[in-house]
Amino acid sequence: DAGVIQSPRHEVTEMGQEVTLRCKPISGHNSLFWYRQTMMRGLELLIYFNNNVPIDDSGMPEDRFSAKMPNASFSTLKIQPSEPRDSAVYFCASSLGGQVEQFFGPGTRLTVL
Amino acid sequence: KNEVEQSPQNLTAQEGEFITINCSYSVGISALHWLQQHPGGGIVSLFMLSSGKKKHGRLIATINIQEKHSSLHITASHPRDSAVYICAVSAGAQKLVFGQGTRLTINP
Numbered sequence: 001d002a003g004v005i006q007s008p009r010h011e012v013t014e015m016g017q018e019v020t021l022r023c024k025p026i027s028g029h030n031s032l033f034w035y036r037q038t039m040m041r042g043l044e045l046l047i048y049f050n051n052n053v054p055i056d057d058s059g060m061p062e063d064r065f066s067a068k069m070p071n072a073s074f075s076t077l078k079i080q081p082s083e084p085r086d087s088a089v090y091f092c093a094s095s096l097g098g099q100v101e102q103f104f105g106p107g108t109r110l111t112v113l
Numbered sequence: 114k115n116e117v118e119q120s121p122q123n124l125t126a127q128e129g130e131f132i133t134i135n136c137s138y139s140v141g142i143s144a145l146h147w148l149q150q151h152p153g154g155g156i157v158s159l160f161m162l163s164s165g166k167k168k169h170g171r172l173i174a175t176i177n178i179q180e181k182h183s184s185l186h187i188t189a190s191h192p193r194d195s196a197v198y199i200c201a202v203s204a205g206a207q208k209l210v211f212g213q214g215t216r217l218t219i220n221p
Contacts, residue, residue, distance in 0.1 A: 031207060043199065043211040056208055091156060095207070102146075102209070104156040 002026075004105035006092050012111045018080040021108045024073055025094030033102060034067055034077050035091040043091075049075065050097065082112045116140050119200050119212035127220055132187040134215045136200030139181065146209065147174050147185050148199040156199075159185070190219045 005024040013019055025032045033048040047057040052069045060067070064083070069075040079086055089109050093102040120135045136145070147159040160167050160174040162183075167174050171190075176183040187194055200212040 033207075033209075042213050043201075043209075045208055045210075048207060050207075056206065089154060093156075097207075101158045101161050103158065104148075107154055107156075109154075 004092055004094050004103055006090075006105035006108050008108060009106060010109050010111075012113065013082055014113050015083055016081045017112075018078065019082045019086075019110060019112075021077040021090050021092075021110070023075045023077070023092030023105060025075070025092070026103055027073065028096065029094035029103070030072065030097045031095045031102075032069060032075050033093040033095075034075070035093065036088045037091060037107075038088045046077070046090075079110075082110075084112045086110060087112050115213070116210050117200055117202055117212040119198075119215050121215060122213065123216045123218075125218045125220065126190055128191060130190050130219075132190050132194070132217065132219075134185045134198050134200075134217070136183045136185070136212055137181060138183075138200075138202045140202065140204050140210075142178075142181075142202040142204050144203050145176055145183050146201040146203070147183075148201060150197040150199060150214070152196070159198075187217075192219045192221050195219050 007022045030051050034046040037043045046059045047067045049069045067077045089107045091107045092105040095102045116139050118137045144163045146161050149159050150156045162176050171188045173186040195218050197214045197216050199214045201209040
C-alpha cells in the first residue's frame with residue numbers, strides 16, 4: 001500500500017496568495033483528518049471527515065481556511081488569502097473509522113512570506 | 114493547563130538505558146495514542162490503548178485509567194530511537210488532543 005499521499009511536500013508562497021494542499025488517503029479508509037503542526041502550538045486537529053462528510057471543523061482557525069472531500073480518495077485544504085502566521089507543517093491522516101490507529105502522510109511544509 | 118501533559122519535555126540518555134516517558138491527561142478518554150515523529154518529520158502511530166499494557170518489540174505502553182496516566186517505555190535504547198514521542202487522547206469521538214511531545218536523544 002502506498003500510504004497516505006500528500007502534495008506538495010513543500011510550498012513557499014507570498015502573503016495574500018491562495019494555497020491548496022492535497023491529500024489521498026489509504027484506499028478503503030473512511031476517515032480523513034487534517035492537522036497543523038507549529039513550534040508554538042504543536043499538533044492540532046483542523047477538521048476531520050467520515051465517509052466524505054465533515055464531522056468536526058472546530059479546529060479550523062478562521063474563514064480563510066476551507067476543506068473539502070469530494071470523494072473517498074481525495075481531499076483538499078485551502079487557505080485564501082494566506083498569511084505568514086499560516087506557516088506550518090500540515091499533515092493529513094486516514095483511518096478505518098472508529099477508535100482505531102491513524103496513518104499519517106508525510107506532511108506539507110508551508111512557508112508564507 | 115493543557116488537557117494532555119507529557120514529561121519530561123527533553124530526555125537525553127546513553128545507548129542501552131531503559132527509557133520512560135510519561136503522559137497525564139485531565140479528561141475522560143476512550144483511547145490513548147502514542148506517536149513517534151522522526152527528525153525527518155514523518156509521524157508513525159506506535160500504540161493505541163484503552164486499558165492495560167501493550168508491547169511491540171522493545172516498546173511497552175501502559176495506561177492507568179483511574180489515575181489518568183500512561184507511560185511509554187523503551188528497553189535497551191538505541192540511537193535510532195531518537196525522535197519526538199507524542200501522546201494523544203481521544204474523548205469519545207475520533208478527535209485527537211495532543212501533548213506537547215518529548216524529545217528523546219540516545220547517544221551511542
